[in-house]
Amino acid sequence: MRSALFIFFLLLVLRLNAQISDGALTAGLNVMVPTYTEFVSNASTGFRLSYSRFKTEKFGWGFEAAFNVLDDYVPRQTYDYPGGAITTDVYNYMYHLTFLINGQYYYKATSRLVPYGSLGAGVALTDYRLYYNVYSESDDAVGFIVRPEAGLLFRLKEYGGLGLKTAVSFEYATNKSKAFQLDNFSAMAFQIGIVLFND
């Protein structure tokens, strides 16, 4: 009886301390709300794909890619400049692709619900584009990006391979456009995705 009790508690401890999984592949929607609104201000729904590797019950690392197309509309108006003027309406589009690696900390590793925090860093590639009538002008920028994030991982079933992820993050990218006189880009992002756990 004593041995059985010992084994039970041992299993329980092992269970509580066990890492969540070997890894998790996540794909989902990435809703981005710019906080730097000089060029684009509308919320954008993009796509984010990530992979997390759980090293211990508390720590892990991962990498991710995200793509958003942000836009804005500037109503028709006249712009005066030395030697002339131009009248048009303009659609501002910003194509924003990011690649990051991140470190993750899991606050509580239960079998089904895992809150976490992470800090990612990587590279952001941005294509700024103006569309006016059938014409367009563009400028590209590559910069450094940091993204702190807080979120939840949730297994749909005990021992199940499928789960959900929801997260909120802030990102700050050093991407600038000299041609369009734009400064560093920043945004809030909200993510919801489906998770495939790899046990």
Place this chain on the structure above:
Amino acid sequence: MRKFFIVTLTFAGLWGCNLEPQLGELVKDMVVQTQYDQTSVNASQNIFTTYATFTMREDTLGFVSTRYSNTFIIDGPSDDFVKPVSRLVRDNIIASGFTKVSPSGNPDFAVNVLVLDNFSFFQTIIYPGYYAGGYYGYYGYYYPFVSTYYASYGTLVIEIVDIKNYTANGNQYKVIWKAYMGDLYATVDLKVKTLEAISQAFVQSPYIIKD
């Protein structure tokens, strides 16, 4: 794994964001760009205040193309496009206080109206500031050229050429004002939108006024 990909594809389908603005929204109004010669119009002088008369053709429009002659814009019934365009240009200049005279009536400036076909002019055009040979007409060697072009654009150009100061300008006809309006091919209503663009060109050029 199969469920994962099904859900992933569902997310991708839900994503469905617009990668570009809708063409119908883009072309609902024409782009209107105007440029003036800064040595002729500046804080200390406005050459237009020294003018009184002008001349221009109203029976046809010039046509300059980099490709085969896709001239349907100016070949149609003249009441559809050519006459309304040339009349509105004329009326705007007359409304600014100038008097139209015949080419032989010693005009102070000439107005040329032409269509550029297959030119991309915004930002890329290299436009001659002077005409070496003549100031008036739609054929010859004195039309603009561009450094690059890459699409099928149609642009209406209005230009004002200084005749009065021909000698002072080294026996050359100086282009002192240009207006570009486009795109003619993608517009939802060629005649109406072109006429709106012409009016806008003069609205944003208040310096075109007789003293």
